[in-house]
Amino acid sequence: MKKNIILSLSVVCLTVFSAIGQSKYFTRNGKVVFDATTSTSPEKISGKNEKATSVLDASNGQMEFAILMKAFMFEKALMEEHFNENYVESDKFPKASFKGSIKNMSEINLSKDGSYAAKVSGKLTVHGVTKDVETNGSIVVKGGVVNAKSEFKILLSAYNVEIPSLVADKVAKEATITVDVNFEPLK
Amino acid sequence: MKKFIIIAIIVMGSGVAYAYYLFNKPHQGVSHKEAAYTMESRQLFNEYDQNENSANKKYLGKVVCVYGKVADKGVDSKGAMSLILEGGEMAGVGCQFDKIVMDDIKDVKKGQVIKVKGVCTGMLMDVVLVDCVPDDSN
Numbered sequence: 001m002k003k004n005i006i007l008s009l010s011v012v013c014l015t016v017f018s019a020i021g022q023s024k025y026f027t028r029n030g031k032v033v034f035d036a037t038t039s040t041s042p043e044k045i046s047g048k049n050e051k052a053t054s055v056l057d058a059s060n061g062q063m064e065f066a067i068l069m070k071a072f073m074f075e076k077a078l079m080e081e082h083f084n085e086n087y088v089e090s091d092k093f094p095k096a097s098f099k100g101s102i103k104n105m106s107e108i109n110l111s112k113d114g115s116y117a118a119k120v121s122g123k124l125t126v127h128g129v130t131k132d133v134e135t136n137g138s139i140v141v142k143g144g145v146v147n148a149k150s151e152f153k154i155l156l157s158a159y160n161v162e163i164p165s166l167v168a169d170k171v172a173k174e175a176t177i178t179v180d181v182n183f184e185p186l187k
Numbered sequence: 188m189k190k191f192i193i194i195a196i197i198v199m200g201s202g203v204a205y206a207y208y209l210f211n212k213p214h215q216g217v218s219h220k221e222a223a224y225t226m227e228s229r230q231l232f233n234e235y236d237q238n239e240n241s242a243n244k245k246y247l248g249k250v251v252c253v254y255g256k257v258a259d260k261g262v263d264s265k266g267a268m269s270l271i272l273e274g275g276e277m278a279g280v281g282c283q284f285d286k287i288v289m290d291d292i293k294d295v296k297k298g299q300v301i302k303v304k305g306v307c308t309g310m311l312m313d314v315v316l317v318d319c320v321p322d323d324s325n
Binding site: 028029050051053066067068069070071073074075076077078080084090091094095 | 211212213214215243247248261267269271281283306308310311312313315317318
């Protein structure tokens with residue numbers, strides 16, 4: 001009898017601990033899209049990065065993202081070259097990062113299927129410049145996979161990204177950043 | 188005089204055509220490019236792990252060919268595949284493959300040794316190579 005109690009207690013403990021232990025979520029294949037197309041652009045100015053690394057701590061909502069600027073892929077070779085060499089100077093500033101948190105984490109339960117609205121704020125570092133950003137996003141939990149999406153705009157000049165006057169009216173002053181990541185529980 | 192005008196038109200025309208070609212040149216893969224460096228995935232990871240800045244100076248934006256054991260294989264929701272080649276304890280060399288070579292790597296298994304060519308974009312947790320293709324040369 002005593003043995004049974006101890007056994008069931010340890011089972012309960014294990015379950016509880018593993019549930020608590022599973023508070024960190026992670027991805028190394030997050031998707032980030034940069035888009036600076038305007039109505040006057042002659043073509044789509046957009047690059048896709050599918051190698052974003054991110055960690056989300058479900059216990060307090062802390063969140064970090066990091067991306068490599070050279071991992072942005074553009075359809076046109078020349079556009080990619082200009083992006084890297086003239087605009088974001090990715091040899092000098094190879095990374096961009098975001099450190100912040102989900103403000104309403106208490107309303108989000110990552111161990112339960114459902115969709116949740118997330119309020120995110122934190123510091124975004126691009127081109128060596130760090131700024132406060134605030135945005136809304138959505139989190140969809142389905143079968144253990146946590147999908148997080150967000151879209152926000154950044155003013156390129158605020159990050160000292162200069163656009164030559166020759167093409168100034170063909171490139172959006174505010175770029176749209178779209179984030180789409182599938183978090184997995186960190187083993 | 189007439190000759191001069193004709194030559195001028197030809198020169199200008201070819202200039203415009205070349206500019207048009209450059210402007211519309213599609214994203215370049217690495218399959219026809221020679222690798223600047225060939226090494227074990229562990230070595231590339233270690234160089235980054237020890238000194239990220241000097242490794243960036245050497246490898247950033249360059250075509251690098253690495254070989255090593257597949258430590259992990261990931262498939263995203265849209266079926267795009269990526270491989271992690273062994274590096275350090277927690278991380279390695281992450282390789283993102285070009286969509287056109289997906290068929291060539293779909294049967295790759297964990298633990299298998301593979302040689303991959305791609306563009307080095309720096310280090311997050313893993314050293315990241317993009318535009319990867321399997322490399323068959325020896």
